[in-house]
Amino acid sequence: MIAFADRAAFLAALEDLPEPCSASTMAARARQGELTKPAGSLGRLEEIATFMAGWQQVRTPRLDRVRGAVFAANHGVAARGVSAFPAEVTAQMVANFMAGGAAINVLARSCGAELAIVPLDLDQPTGDIAREPALTEVECLAALNAGAAVATADTQLLFVGEMGIGNTTPAAALSAAAFGGDAAQWCGRGTGIDNAALSRKIEAVDQALALHQGHCADALETLRRLGGREIAAMAGAILAARLQRMPVLLDGFIACAAIAPLVARNPQFTSHCLAAHCSAETGHAQLLEHLKLEPLLHLGLRLGEGSGAALAVPLIRAALATHGEMATFDQAAVAKSR
Numbered sequence: 001m002i003a004f005a006d007r008a009a010f011l012a013a014l015e016d017l018p019e020p021c022s023a024s025t026m027a028a029r030a031r032q033g034e035l036t037k038p039a040g041s042l043g044r045l046e047e048i049a050t051f052m053a054g055w056q057q058v059r060t061p062r063l064d065r066v067r068g069a070v071f072a073a074n075h076g077v078a079a080r081g082v083s084a085f086p087a088e089v090t091a092q093m094v095a096n097f098m099a100g101g102a103a104i105n106v107l108a109r110s111c112g113a114e115l116a117i118v119p120l121d122l123d124q125p126t127g128d129i130a131r132e133p134a135l136t137e138v139e140c141l142a143a144l145n146a147g148a149a150v151a152t153a154d155t156q157l158l159f160v161g162e163m164g165i166g167n168t169t170p171a172a173a174l175s176a177a178a179f180g181g182d183a184a185q186w187c188g189r190g191t192g193i194d195n196a197a198l199s200r201k202i203e204a205v206d207q208a209l210a211l212h213q214g215h216c217a218d219a220l221e222t223l224r225r226l227g228g229r230e231i232a233a234m235a236g237a238i239l240a241a242r243l244q245r246m247p248v249l250l251d252g253f254i255a256c257a258a259i260a261p262l263v264a265r266n267p268q269f270t271s272h273c274l275a276a277h278c279s280a281e282t283g284h285a286q287l288l289e290h291l292k293l294e295p296l297l298h299l300g301l302r303l304g305e306g307s308g309a310a311l312a313v314p315l316i317r318a319a320l321a322t323h324g325e326m327a328t329f330d331q332a333a334v335a336k337s338r
């Protein structure tokens with residue numbers, strides 16, 4: 001199991017990222033060329049199959065073990081009234097996840113994913129990022145490692161989701177810190193806030209950036225100052241997946257913002273990631289552009305929890321099924337292109 005002993009170990013891991021197996025990628029690409037269809041006619045399904053082959057290091061990748069994890073935590077900044085819901089909802093939704101009644105439970109069941117629910121110190125909200133760092137270094141490392149622990153070695157595809165009332169605020173701050181732009185450009189309506197709450201949110205992000213930006217010397221420091229426990233956990237899980245060459249399906253705005261500081265440091269970081277969808281939250285489309293990822297789905301979702309990622313699993317499955325099960329031109333005695 002992957003764990004980051006200290007700041008240096010986390011930062012060193014980010015500098016030394018494994019690459020996909022090029023022999024498997026080439027073998028998968030060659031197989032795509034032999035299947036009974038015009039070259040390229042399955043579009044992104046073909047890219048998905050070769051992507052999965054490279055990361056799983058086999059010519060014909062499989063999807064028997066899909067693992068999802070939902071990390072939950074509370075945010076000091078929520079006390080500023082930046083969400084449409086009270087902070088108690090985080091713990092109430094964790095109970096709902098445990099009982100199997102949330103959207104992600106239903107979607108994980110319907111796509112055959114195993115789901116871990118990981119509450120992180122729900123009774124200890126982070127510091128309010130507008131006036132102090134969200135986390136201490138020790139707390140941030142603990143959250144990164146709680147995330148890393150879900151990337152278990154037998155997982156063929158990992159997705160991560162989150163629950164944390166107010167967390168679109170730190171997500172906006174992390175995005176602005178990593179890729180520039182002002183607070184208003186990254187702040188959206190989250191759970192459905194009104195104009196007054198949106199003004200408070202933009203002000204909180206402005207203040208957070210003014211306070212912390214000069215001190216964000218590395219990716220851990222940025223996550224610690226502007227992030228939160230569930231956000232650091234998602235970053236830890238996605239990095240731990242990469243260290244094991246495990247492909248990752250990214251969810252919405254918050255899950256993508258969690259890796260923004262890692263991508264700012266190492267632009268190659270997202271090579272093992274597919275963007276499941278583009279959320280309706282302001283900022284997600286531009287964030288995906290900075291991550292250089294093309295989303296698979298546009299469904300107008302703005303839920304989080306890993307819901308968009310779970311919805312993309314059947315698409316990956318279909319890509320791998322065509323790749324693995326279609327007849328070749330030779331097998332089916334179909335004439336090849338001239």
Ligand SMILES: Cc1cc2ncn([C@H]3O[C@H](COP(=O)(O)O)[C@@H](O)[C@H]3O)c2cc1C
Nearest residue numbers: 083085162163164165166167168190191304
């Ligand atoms: C019942 C409920 C279920 C949710 N599931 C995900 N979120 C989503 O909404 C929150 C982010 O939006 P904001 O920053 O505006 O608070 C996060 O918890 C996110 O996962 C939910 C929110 C609510 C209210």
Ligand SMILES: O=C(O)c1cccnc1
Nearest residue numbers: 252253279281302303304
């Ligand atoms: O994009 C998301 O994942 C999202 C958007 C709004 C609220 N919660 C999550």
